[in-house]
Amino acid sequence: MNDNNETKGLGGWLILVGLGVVIAPIRMLITYIPIYKPIFEDGTWQALTTVGSEAYHPMWGPLLIGEIAYNSILVVALTYLVYLFFSKHYLFPKVFIAIILVSLVFIPLDSWMVTRIFPSEPVFDPDTTKEFLRTLIGGVIWIPYMLVSKRVKATFVEKAPEKDTQPTAESVA
Numbered sequence: 001m002n003d004n005n006e007t008k009g010l011g012g013w014l015i016l017v018g019l020g021v022v023i024a025p026i027r028m029l030i031t032y033i034p035i036y037k038p039i040f041e042d043g044t045w046q047a048l049t050t051v052g053s054e055a056y057h058p059m060w061g062p063l064l065i066g067e068i069a070y071n072s073i074l075v076v077a078l079t080y081l082v083y084l085f086f087s088k089h090y091l092f093p094k095v096f097i098a099i100i101l102v103s104l105v106f107i108p109l110d111s112w113m114v115t116r117i118f119p120s121e122p123v124f125d126p127d128t129t130k131e132f133l134r135t136l137i138g139g140v141i142w143i144p145y146m147l148v149s150k151r152v153k154a155t156f157v158e159k160a161p162e163k164d165t166q167p168t169a170e171s172v173a
Contacts, residue, residue, distance in 0.1 A: 008154040010088070013145060020138075021085045021096075025078035032071045039064065057117045066113070070106055074099070090160035093146040100139040107132045 010018055039045050047053050048060040077099055084092040111128045115121055124132065146152055 007151040009151075010085075010155065012151050013149070014151055014155065017096075017142065017145075018085055021078070021081050025075050025082065028071060028075045028078060032075075036064075036068055036071075059113065059117050063110075063113050063117065067110060070110070074103075084156075088155050088158045090156050090158060092156045093152055097143050097146055100135060100143060103135045104132070104139060107135060 039048075045064070047055045048057070048064070050056055077095070081092070081095055081099065083089070084095055107128060108123065111123050111125070115123055
């Protein structure tokens with residue numbers, strides 16, 4: 001049997017990746033809707049962003065809009081990742097890695113922005129530390145897997161651009 005056929009398909013360690021990929025957008029929605037929805041329903045947004053209010057800080061608006069935009073884009077990207085995974089699309093490993101790397105930049109950046117509003121708060125509070133370490137450990141494990149796994153290389157091949165088999169002027173010279 002061909003080694004490529006043995007490692008092709010959504011099996012092996014990719015089952016764990018698939019579980020994580022399917023759970024991730026659901027987890028995001030369950031986590032962030034209850035956090036952000038009340039801000040716009042209970043007057044918190046007005047209190048935080050209205051000049052002269054006791055809770056006002058000029059960074060609240062940009063921070064909340066940035067977080068909501070990032071998390072919304074992340075939910076869309078994670079949903080797209082589910083599609084890429086199950087369609088075995090060649091872009092899956094690249095998008096998977098990109099999402100992890102962007103998250104590793106955003107988490108401390110967002111936390112640092114919070115310290116602009118609350119200077120006495122640590123950049124890495126317990127929740128931020130937990131989320132960052134979860135993402136970092138996942139990245140340390142799964143990024144190398146995406147880059148070197150024979151199964152990944154054999155499975156995520158759908159809709160890949162055709163390799164040009166015609167000799168070009170540069171390849172002939």
